[in-house]
Amino acid sequence: MSLRTAVAHRNLLYLLSMKELRTRYRKSVLGWSWSLLNPLSQMVIFTVVFLYIFLRKPPVGDPSGLEIFPLYFLAGLLPFQFFSISVSASIGSVQEGSSLIKKVAFPHEHLVLAIIVAQFVTLMIEAVVLAVAFLIFGHMVLPWLVPWVALMVLVGLFTTGVALMLSAANVFFHDINYLWGIVAQVLFYTSPIIFVTEEIPFAWLRAITNYGPTGSFVRASQEILYDGHWPSIERWIQVGMYSTVTFVAGAWIFNRLSPRFAEEL
Amino acid sequence: MDETEHAARMADPTREIALRVDSVSKTFKVHQERANSLKQYIATGGRNRFEEFHALRDVSLDVSVGEAVGIIGHNGSGKSTLLKCMAKILTPNEGEIIINKRMAALLELGAGFHPELSGRDNVFLNAAILGMARREIELRFDEIVAFSGLEQFIDAPVKTYSSGMYVRLAFAVAINVDPELLLIDEILAVGDVTFQQKCMEKFVQFRDDGRTLVLVTHDTSSVRNFCDRAIWLDHGVIKAEGKPADVIDEYTETMLEAEEADDGSARRGRGPIRVTKVEILVAGTRLDRVRTGDDVTFRLHFETPESVPNPVFVITLASLAGVAVTAPTSRDADEVPMTVDGTGYVDIEMRGLPLIPGPYVVHTEVTGWGRKRVYDHIQNARSFDVLAGNSSEQGGVVTLRPTWTWTGDGVSDDRYS
Numbered sequence: 001m002s003l004r005t006a007v008a009h010r011n012l013l014y015l016l017s018m019k020e021l022r023t024r025y026r027k028s029v030l031g032w033s034w035s036l037l038n039p040l041s042q043m044v045i046f047t048v049v050f051l052y053i054f055l056r057k058p059p060v061g062d063p064s065g066l067e068i069f070p071l072y073f074l075a076g077l078l079p080f081q082f083f084s085i086s087v088s089a090s091i092g093s094v095q096e097g098s099s100l101i102k103k104v105a106f107p108h109e110h111l112v113l114a115i116i117v118a119q120f121v122t123l124m125i126e127a128v129v130l131a132v133a134f135l136i137f138g139h140m141v142l143p144w145l146v147p148w149v150a151l152m153v154l155v156g157l158f159t160t161g162v163a164l165m166l167s168a169a170n171v172f173f174h175d176i177n178y179l180w181g182i183v184a185q186v187l188f189y190t191s192p193i194i195f196v197t198e199e200i201p202f203a204w205l206r207a208i209t210n211y212g213p214t215g216s217f218v219r220a221s222q223e224i225l226y227d228g229h230w231p232s233i234e235r236w237i238q239v240g241m242y243s244t245v246t247f248v249a250g251a252w253i254f255n256r257l258s259p260r261f262a263e264e265l
Numbered sequence: 266m267d268e269t270e271h272a273a274r275m276a277d278p279t280r281e282i283a284l285r286v287d288s289v290s291k292t293f294k295v296h297q298e299r300a301n302s303l304k305q306y307i308a309t310g311g312r313n314r315f316e317e318f319h320a321l322r323d324v325s326l327d328v329s330v331g332e333a334v335g336i337i338g339h340n341g342s343g344k345s346t347l348l349k350c351m352a353k354i355l356t357p358n359e360g361e362i363i364i365n366k367r368m369a370a371l372l373e374l375g376a377g378f379h380p381e382l383s384g385r386d387n388v389f390l391n392a393a394i395l396g397m398a399r400r401e402i403e404l405r406f407d408e409i410v411a412f413s414g415l416e417q418f419i420d421a422p423v424k425t426y427s428s429g430m431y432v433r434l435a436f437a438v439a440i441n442v443d444p445e446l447l448l449i450d451e452i453l454a455v456g457d458v459t460f461q462q463k464c465m466e467k468f469v470q471f472r473d474d475g476r477t478l479v480l481v482t483h484d485t486s487s488v489r490n491f492c493d494r495a496i497w498l499d500h501g502v503i504k505a506e507g508k509p510a511d512v513i514d515e516y517t518e519t520m521l522e523a524e525e526a527d528d529g530s531a532r533r534g535r536g537p538i539r540v541t542k543v544e545i546l547v548a549g550t551r552l553d554r555v556r557t558g559d560d561v562t563f564r565l566h567f568e569t570p571e572s573v574p575n576p577v578f579v580i581t582l583a584s585l586a587g588v589a590v591t592a593p594t595s596r597d598a599d600e601v602p603m604t605v606d607g608t609g610y611v612d613i614e615m616r617g618l619p620l621i622p623g624p625y626v627v628h629t630e631v632t633g634w635g636r637k638r639v640y641d642h643i644q645n646a647r648s649f650d651v652l653a654g655n656s657s658e659q660g661g662v663v664t665l666r667p668t669w670t671w672t673g674d675g676v677s678d679d680r681y682s
Contacts, residue, residue: 010395
């Protein structure tokens with residue numbers, strides 16, 4: 001996307017994001033609480049499965065000393081869920097904007113970006129709730145929120161790249177949506193959210209969960225919030241590389257395809 | 266600004282170019298079997314079968330600052346494609362479109378309105394989609410709402426609006442985007458007559474402010490009345506270009522010939538009597554174009570192989586929009602012959618034709634006395650154009666030749682013109 005048009009239309013991005021946030025929970029009784037209830041219900045389910053069915057011990061945070069599975073789970077789940085929900089909401093966004101695309105000239109990427117921005121706002125609200133939970137369990141998490149937000153910006157770039165790629169591809173092949181359902185599952189179970197990487201007996205599987213695109217930012221998030229230490233410089237480079245490469249590739253593909261949207265839709 | 270000043274500006278050869286279309290071609294792929302799932306895509310080896318459709322072929326034109334240009338053509342002539350290319354919605358395959366002015370395109374009113382959001386939120390969103398900055402919208406917000414006349418409803422969700430309210434709000438936003446170059450597609454056909462009149466006034470004001478307009482439309486009369494130049498697009502190429510009156514005359518003539526050729530008129534009835542031809546005469550001369558106020562004779566030629574008792578002839582004059590202006594019958598006029606046989610014609614003379622300028626069509630019908638038995642009915646038996654004549658009225662469909670009389674001490678006797 002041309003940076004200049006994106007800046008010129010920043011007002012549009014703001015308003016589209018507001019529209020996303022305002023219309024999301026229309027006609028639902030609990031409204032915004034849903035964005036918290038979803039991760040909390042998953043937390044309860046996976047805590048029961050992890051502790052009482054699989055009889056695993058929660059990982060010990062080093063140096064934080066935390067030994068609480070629900071906090072470990074949420075520290076990994078929130079960034080992952082931001083990523084997967086943003087992408088699945090984005091995939092159809094260009095398709096849904098077809099009446100607009102056919103009638104008005106505007107930067108099409110804003111349809112996707114608005115969803116990411118809205119989801120990012122949701123993530124930040126969830127993070128506040130998570131921070132309170134950490135504080136209740138006696139872990140002083142507040143200073144760690146600074147590097148964590150920086151990490152989330154990188155995750156946001158990565159998410160944007162994937163979302164741009166898939167939303168553009170979905171204009172031409174409607175299978176993308178279903179395909180994403182499977183891919184998101186695979187990524188969830190190959191990221192160390194409901195298990196601990198160090199306990200995996202196979203080196204290759206450990207490597208995937210540790211160095212995969214989603215695994216790497218899930219690990220980084222846990223290291224910052226749960227363990228309470230800075231991720232290694234290698235980890236930052238790893239996450240940074242995934243993010244920039246994916247973002248640049250996504251933006252390039254989207255830009256290549258977007259002039260054809262009006263006639264393909 | 267008055268007309269002569271406007272004309273003088275148009276004649277200036279050094280005037281600035283607002284929009285340049287430089288040898289633009291646009292082709293569409295017409296898919297016979299469109300692969301939009303991966304399975305189909307792989308099954309066909311990644312190759313879709315399609316035919317190419319050339320919507321535009323090497324079109325070039327310049328639009329000067331302050332000019333109003335009308336693009337006409339039949340359905341599928343490529344005129345809307347050209348407008349979409351100008352609006353940067355479609356990308357040409359070849360050639361280039363250069364825009365030197367702040368442009369806004371009105372292709373559809375209210376594109377992007379979200380039903381759940383309030384009128385206020387939609388004004389902001391819609392204006393942003395059309396490219397306005399936040400400060401600008403805030404400055405113009407009151408003006409937009411006032412123009413729409415929806416002050417009371419502005420905080421209600423748009424889904425509660427009637428379609429008329431919806432269109433009014435959308436137009437109010439669009440016209441207040443305040444572009445220097447405005448592209449319009451058939452927008453005048455939206456809303457009721459009062460609303461269309463309001464749009465038209467706004468466009469006239471727009472043109473008189475020295476701004477640039479490109480109008481794509483079926484409605485040749487608005488091009489005739491409103492534009493400095495007409496461009497006739499046919500099968501993706503410019504067929505004629507120049508003064509609206511000349512181009513439109515040529516265009517309507519060709520359209521008529523084409524109609525005669527493929528006889529696109531709808532006909533029903535069991536016979537035996539048939540209307541074979543409709544002629545339009547003024548002072549004994551056959552014409553396709555008449556003027557307001559002319560004494561016009563419509564001549565219906567008929568033919569029947571057997572004798573028909575008391576046939577009722579009906580002639581309907583209708584505007585292109587489908588409004589029947591008048592439908593006299595020979596029964597109303599007590600002019601029904603006892604019998605008709607063989608060939609002949611009937612003349613229907615209308616003195617001082619009160620139609621305002623624009624395109625019209627003629628439907629004919631021959632029925633029995635009770636009007637129940639239809640011998641021959643022809644929808645769009647022919648069309649004709651009315652040009653400006655002894656009246657300069659443009660509103661409505663007919664002129665009733667009104668007389669204006671002023672009374673009052675403060676009314677001057679001199680008239681402004």
